[in-house]
Amino acid sequence: MRIGAVAAKEFWALVRQPQLLLLLLVGPVLIMTAFGLSLDVRDILRPRALVVVKPGSEGAELFERYREEFTDRTQFVGTTGDLESARRRLQRGEVDAVITIPPDPLGTVASGERTPLGVVYNTINPVFGTRVPARAYALVLDLNQSLIETTIGGEIGNLRTIQERLNELDRRLEEASAAAEELASEEAQTVTTELDEALATLEGSLGALEESEAVEGDVSETLRGINDAQNVLGEVREVQREGTIGERSGLTDLRESVNSAQEALAALPDDVSPQVLTNPFRLETENLATPPDVVGFYARGVLAILVQHISVSLASLAVVRERLSGAYEFFEVSPLRPGELLAGQFLTYLGLVLGVNLAVAAVLAGFLGVPVEGGYLRMAFAMVLLTVASLGLGFLISALAKSQLQAVQVSMLLLIASGFFAGFLFPLSEMRGPGVLVSNFLPATYGIRALQDVMIRGETVSTYDLAGLGAMAIVALGAARFFVGRRKH
Amino acid sequence: MAAIRAEGLVKRFGGEEVLKGVDLSVEEGEIFGLIGPSGAGKSTLMRSLTGYLSPTQGEVEVLGRAPVAFGPKEKRRVGYMPQGFVLYGQLSVRQNLNFVAGLYGLRFGERRRRVRETLEFVELWEHRRKVAGDVSGGMQRRLQLAAAIVHEPELLFVDEPTANLDPILRRRFWEEFRSLRDEGRTIFVTTQYVGEAELCDRVGLLAGGSIVAAGTPDELRHQAFGGENIELHVAGEPSRLTEHLGLLEDLGSDVEVRGGQNGKGEAVSVVRLLVDDADSKLPEVLKAFDWADIRSANVPKPSFDEVFFRLVREQ
Missing domain, CATH: 3.40.50.300 (P-loop containing nucleotide triphosphate hydrolases)
Incomplete structure (x- = not known):
């Protein structure tokens, strides 16, 4: 019964606060919707890549041949021949990776070395930052595989031609060897000698018969035939004697074939290692930034979110508390101006939050050993900027809230939104649509980036973040002043 | 100012x-x-x-x-x-x-x-x-x-x-x-x-x-009351006063007489009338009753609760 009474009281108290109910319902729904619409998981792992390749070179030809390998693995931005401009775009954050293809990749392989595929990226994120080298490694594997497939197809054709030539060579070699063996044999030489001697005896006998005129008819015709036979026989003997049997039996052609086959084989790289042949490309990565460890990286985000949350929470209760306690009515009658009230509260909260910042920074640097590359002065500057903008936002919430619960609720929603959309959990570069819109209104978005620039990269706060936080502080404080002063019934 | x-x-x-x-x-x-x-x-x-x-x-x-x-x-x-x-x-x-x-x-x-x-x-x-x-x-x-x-x-x-x-x-x-x-x-x-x-x-x-x-x-x-009250306490029954009330009505309005007893058990009449200004009218009222045995005369002030009630009710 008593529990029921309390439950009913709570229910009606909530129902009587439609704005709070609306916030309770709409706030989380909006955040979830924006989150769903803002993150494309497929794109998270595909860096924006710019390919640097010399136009008209063998590298450019290779890129065109394997273009899909590049475009499928990345969000392909385009090609350029200017490496320096590509690196500048990388430093400006317009692309995530610059891939450099050498002008003569196959020549390098032919000389026995693996061709370097240069991949330059610029990230300090030790988690999401690994996607560029990971993707680049996969790209090199793909390229190597594709290259091997197409190259082996071509080379198999060449080997077939060489094989056919060798078969012909083998056949002709066999014939020539048989002929040479036959002509050059001892038996053939004996027969040749005996035949030569017989022909000489026959020529002598016929010569004597012709002189004795004992034989009727024309003997001279027969003698010419013998002479011809002797001449042929002489050539045979000369070949046998001089060893030119190879040339005359086709061995010269055979040598040419052999030379040709040797040239074909010489065309193949003879001292290329199997590793080069199977992996013609190798990956050369370069990160322009020096990423810290995971704790070091996320510590800045935690710091920025803490600063924002403490500032917003403090300031969001400031005015609404005075209004609900009745003190604001007292102030309205006193000479205190709304701007003076805000300024007084602002100064105290600024001092308080900066004190907290100092303590947190001391823990970061002293206990966790997180380095501050850009120096403590720059870090303090970034934190002051973030604190001022966050306090401004808190005061604006306070000026508009109708109850402390409402102010607390909005502060909590802001904290949750910052976790998702300020670049703390997911890189801002992966945000799309509503997520980007929301991120622009969160001090932590600028604060995280500013602290990363200062603490990790060792740079000063960028003009963009300076302007963002400055504009947010001016607009929020101005609007808070307007709404606090306007609430006259 | x-x-x-x-x-x-x-x-x-x-x-x-x-x-x-x-x-x-x-x-x-x-x-x-x-x-x-x-x-x-x-x-x-x-x-x-x-x-x-x-x-x-x-x-x-x-x-x-x-x-x-x-x-x-x-x-x-x-x-x-x-x-x-x-x-x-x-x-x-x-x-x-x-x-x-x-x-x-x-x-x-x-x-x-x-x-x-x-x-x-x-x-x-x-x-x-x-x-x-x-x-x-x-x-x-x-x-x-x-x-x-x-x-x-x-x-x-x-x-x-x-x-x-x-x-x-x-x-x-x-x-x-x-x-x-x-x-x-x-x-x-x-x-x-x-x-x-x-x-x-x-x-x-x-x-x-x-x-x-x-x-x-x-x-x-x-x-709230349209004037001020004067209250007289006179010895004797109210019937003794009847013939003199006409004098009071010339001096004020809402003349009211009621009987009662004092602490000794004697009969007392309480006379109340409303006048425009009690300070100026009181001597005249006392003069009109100089024949009577007036035990007390006062100008009672009604409580502000009564004043408030009357004014709000009239509104």
């Missing part, structure tokens, strides 16, 4: 008209009490006079200027004690008063002096180090009063200062108001204790969003 002047003051919240053409004038150096039933619009009227609320219609002038247009200089001439305790329970009594003195621009030396003087005036100096959240409700109200007067305002708005306080403390508050009035300050005070109207120099009765009566307490009483 009027410290406060309102003419045809209308204040609406949404469709609800809380003040319906209030006409009011408060002179410098007087305590003006605003009484009225709960929900009559007393706090709304006071907030309209302090400049916290803008009038929907009509004119308001405080110290010669519309209070919504007050700058810091004019605001320093005004003090305000809201209905509840709106200072800071976490701060000490002195810290709270220091803060308020700072709001009104008192510099360090002067602030120190005034904080002490004011705390002594409201008898809180001994409790100056106590945390305001820990002191009694009465002390908190006195601290709130101190906050309203620490800068020595010419005009003080006090909203129900004695609500929920015991009679002794209420009396002390009124002593303090009179003391401030004697210093030449103007005090505009609302109260739900109708009897406190008697302690004011002038009183306005707010009912249904309008001032239904305004004047000194006696003027209001006169207005």
Whole structure:
């Protein structure tokens, strides 16, 4: 019964606060919707890549041949021949990776070395930052595989031609060897000698018969035939004697074939290692930034979110508390101006939050050993900027809230939104649509980036973040002043 | 000169008209009490006079200027004690008063002096180090009063200062108001204790969003009853007086006679009549009854509750 009474009281108290109910319902729904619409998981792992390749070179030809390998693995931005401009775009954050293809990749392989595929990226994120080298490694594997497939197809054709030539060579070699063996044999030489001697005896006998005129008819015709036979026989003997049997039996052609086959084989790289042949490309990565460890990286985000949350929470209760306690009515009658009230509260909260910042920074640097590359002065500057903008936002919430619960609720929603959309959990570069819109209104978005620039990269706060936080502080404080002063019934 | 002047003051919240053409004038150096039933619009009227609320219609002038247009200089001439305790329970009594003195621009030396003087005036100096959240409700109200007067305002708005306080403390508050009035300050005070109207120099009765009566307490009483009563206690039965009543009806109205007994068991007649001015008519009444044995004659003052009830009922 008593529990029921309390439950009913709570229910009606909530129902009587439609704005709070609306916030309770709409706030989380909006955040979830924006989150769903803002993150494309497929794109998270595909860096924006710019390919640097010399136009008209063998590298450019290779890129065109394997273009899909590049475009499928990345969000392909385009090609350029200017490496320096590509690196500048990388430093400006317009692309995530610059891939450099050498002008003569196959020549390098032919000389026995693996061709370097240069991949330059610029990230300090030790988690999401690994996607560029990971993707680049996969790209090199793909390229190597594709290259091997197409190259082996071509080379198999060449080997077939060489094989056919060798078969012909083998056949002709066999014939020539048989002929040479036959002509050059001892038996053939004996027969040749005996035949030569017989022909000489026959020529002598016929010569004597012709002189004795004992034989009727024309003997001279027969003698010419013998002479011809002797001449042929002489050539045979000369070949046998001089060893030119190879040339005359086709061995010269055979040598040419052999030379040709040797040239074909010489065309193949003879001292290329199997590793080069199977992996013609190798990956050369370069990160322009020096990423810290995971704790070091996320510590800045935690710091920025803490600063924002403490500032917003403090300031969001400031005015609404005075209004609900009745003190604001007292102030309205006193000479205190709304701007003076805000300024007084602002100064105290600024001092308080900066004190907290100092303590947190001391823990970061002293206990966790997180380095501050850009120096403590720059870090303090970034934190002051973030604190001022966050306090401004808190005061604006306070000026508009109708109850402390409402102010607390909005502060909590802001904290949750910052976790998702300020670049703390997911890189801002992966945000799309509503997520980007929301991120622009969160001090932590600028604060995280500013602290990363200062603490990790060792740079000063960028003009963009300076302007963002400055504009947010001016607009929020101005609007808070307007709404606090306007609430006259 | 009027410290406060309102003419045809209308204040609406949404469709609800809380003040319906209030006409009011408060002179410098007087305590003006605003009484009225709960929900009559007393706090709304006071907030309209302090400049916290803008009038929907009509004119308001405080110290010669519309209070919504007050700058810091004019605001320093005004003090305000809201209905509840709106200072800071976490701060000490002195810290709270220091803060308020700072709001009104008192510099360090002067602030120190005034904080002490004011705390002594409201008898809180001994409790100056106590945390305001820990002191009694009465002390908190006195601290709130101190906050309203620490800068020595010419005009003080006090909203129900004695609500929920015991009679002794209420009396002390009124002593303090009179003391401030004697210093030449103007005090505009609302109260739900109708009897406190008697302690004011002038009183306005707010009912249904309008001032239904305004004047000194006696003027209001006169207005409520149409004059003042004279009461005679005469020895003997009322029947003895019958033939003389005609004389009284020439002197006043609403002549009433009733019989009774005194403490000794003797018959007594009580004669009451309403006259315009009791002080001037009493001798004539006594003369008309010089033949009778008059045991006592007085001018009874009806309670302000009765006055209030009559005026509101008439409205």
